[in-house]
Amino acid sequence: MSVFASSWNAQGALAQQRREAMLARIAQMRALEERAAQASAKSKPVFDKRGQLLPRERVALLLDAGTPYLPLCSIAGFMQDVKDPAQSVPGGGIVAGIGFVNGVRCMVVASDSGIEAGAIQAMGLEKILRVQDIALQNKLPFLHLVESAGANLMRYRVEGFVHGGALFRNLARLSAAGIPVITVQHGSGTAGGAYMPGLSDVVVMVRNRSRAFLAGPPLLMAATGEVATEEELGGAEMHTTLSGLGEYLAEDDRQALGIAREVVGQLGWTRSATSTGAAPRYDREELLTLIPATLREPIDMREIVARIVDDSDLLDFKPLYGAATVCMQARIEGHAIGIITNNGPIDVAGANKATHFIQLMCQLGHPILYLQNTTGYMVGKESEQGGMIKHGSKMIQAVTNATVPQITIQCGASFGAGNYGMCGRGYAPRFLFSWPSAKTAVMGGEQAARTMQIVTDAALARKGITPDADKARQQFDQIVAVFESQADAFYTSGLLLDDGVIDPRDTRAVLAQCLAMCAEADNKQLHPMQFGVARM
Structure with missing residues (x-):
């Protein structure tokens, strides 16, 4: 391989x-994340009074203190329930991420009970389902810190109730696959929420905080007329002494979390090993200077790759063929990877090149990293006659059926x-993150508006009607606004179309964690069973 020689002036006026x-x-992204933390922290006086964290x-x-932590889907739900960006609290009412517990890399999920008592939000459910899939695919022990008021009946939707069953199905799938599911019941778990510990x-x-019952005292009285206290129905002492739902009884949150750490320590799970590689030769701060805000200016994506791979050392695959589609081999913290990225639209040669490269990486067993920066597949008479549809389809076939981990x-x-x-x-990469500069859409806003304008003008012409210029401009601007707002990285992340928006400067660190997880998952031998562990 060869060290990449950058031609980018990171101190120039354009870069700045x-x-x-x-x-x-x-800054906008961090403010959104902090908004959720602040909304939750408003409940601190109540938590302090109850002796809770x-x-x-x-x-x-x-x-574990001082170890890497990868937060997931922190902007989930942004602008989904509230259309005013200034009023929308992201996060989906769930805190989720991957970190180390007693030396073991784990998926950690916590009900954000400081917000609406931890009631499950629509995108919060989708967030839990996503991180459960990540845990299953990457063989991560699943630690669930539960304190939830359950479904918010004021926002009840029958489809949410039906789809919510997948949350419990996934817990059973994790257990059956041989992946431990550990729950700390910090507070209430009612109705379906009771099946989380179950x-x-x-x-x-x-003690005196955990509650788990299918029907609380009010519902029980309404349904059967029976009178019982919360402790009698589902308290911690009852469940750890009578029902057997709980294995360990803690005196407070701190002790409960200490017990959970001890449980993880006794799993016999392989401790995570860290790989090392030479740092890139270019400052990661320069990643902030590369992507144009309007996405209309060209960029050589090798400049980005050189700032995230070991020693800025990369091997360009078929550099003269299908040059707008860039394929490279490199390492990140010692992990060998293939990289595919875009210096323009994907043409016939580029699609064939990418297909060849994906198959080669599968042969080598190297994960594939996709750095997206493309307006799509090439269009036009020459492209169509050259077989763009069939060659693009071959590339999609290769992506779909790749046998190695893929990260986007x-x-x-x-x-x-x-x-x-x-x-x-839609192609289920192992992980997918966005930079704040990312835009996702079927096409650019102006391109969509222009297309609609041409179609509309043609329809009016067939009827002998002259287009109204003012009305046409207004419609054009409206279409552009709709496309631009929905293409925004924060909006798409709010819909869980990625696993989170990251600071470009953190890209190497995030990828190093993801690649380490993929390697650990490949090397970890599970002991799957026909059924998950049944409570006795």
């Missing part, structure tokens, strides 16, 4: 302009079928 635009987007305090205490392999409960970072444009061919969300 791009840097300021990216920093503004990063806030959800984020629980997560911090559970994790479908866990190990449950830790907190959406850096810039992710338009049209290019989103598919570059392993977008």
Whole structure:
């Protein structure tokens, strides 16, 4: 391989302009994340009075101090329930991420009970389902810190109730696959929420705080006329002494989390090993200067790759053939990978090149990293006659059936079928993250508006009607606004179309964690069973 020689002037006026635009987007992203934390922290006086820790305090205490932590889907739900961006609280009412517990890499999920008592939000459910899939695919022990008021009946939707069953199905799938499910029941779990501990392999409960019952006192009285206290129906002492739902009884949140750490330590799970590689030769700060804010200016994506791979050392695959589609081999923290990225639309040669490269990586057993920055597949008479459809389809076949882990970072444009061919969300990459600069759409806003304008003008012409210029301009601007708002990285992340928006400067660190997880999963031998662990 050869060290990449950068031609980018990271101190130039254009670079500094791009840097300021990216920093503004990063600040907006951090403000959204902090908005959720602040909304939850407003409940601190109540939690202090009850002798409890806030959800984020629980997560911090559970994790090993000073070790890497990868938050997931932190902007989930943004602008989904509330259309005013200033009023929307992201996160889906769930705190989720991958971190180390007693030396073991685990998936950690916590009900954000500081917000609406931890009631499950629509995108919060989708977030849990996504992180359960990640845990299953990457063989991560699943630690669930539960304190939830259950479904919000004021926002009841029957489809949410029906789809919610998958949450419990996934807990059973994890257990049956041989992946431990450990629950700390910090507070209430009612109705369906009671099945969270019920479908866990190990449950830790907190005296005078944990509650788990299918029907609480009000529902019980309404349904049967029976009168019972919460403790009698589902308290921690009852479940750890009579029903057997709980294995361990803790006196408070801190002790409960300490017990959970001990449980993880006794799993016999392989401790995570860390690989090392030479740092890139270029400062990661320069990643802020590369992607243009408007996505209309060209960029050599090798400049980005050189700032995230070991020693900025890369091997360009078929560099003279299908040059707009860039395929490379490199390493990140010692992990050998293949990289596919875009310096323009994907043409016939580029699609064939990518197909060949994907198959080669599968032969070598190397994970594939997709750095998306494409307006899609090439269109036009020459492209169509050259067989763009069939060659693009071959690339999509290769992406779909690749036998190695695939990871996607959406850096810039992710338009049209290019989103598919570059392993977008619909193609189930192992992980998918976005930069704040990313835009995802069937096409650009102005392109969509122009297309609709041409179609409309042609229809009017057939009727002998002259288009109204003012009305046409207004419609054009409306279409552009709709496309641009929905293409925004924060909006798409709010819909869980990625696993989170990341600071470009963190890309190497995030990829190193993901690649380590993939390697550990490949080397970890599970002991699957026909059924999950049944509570006795």
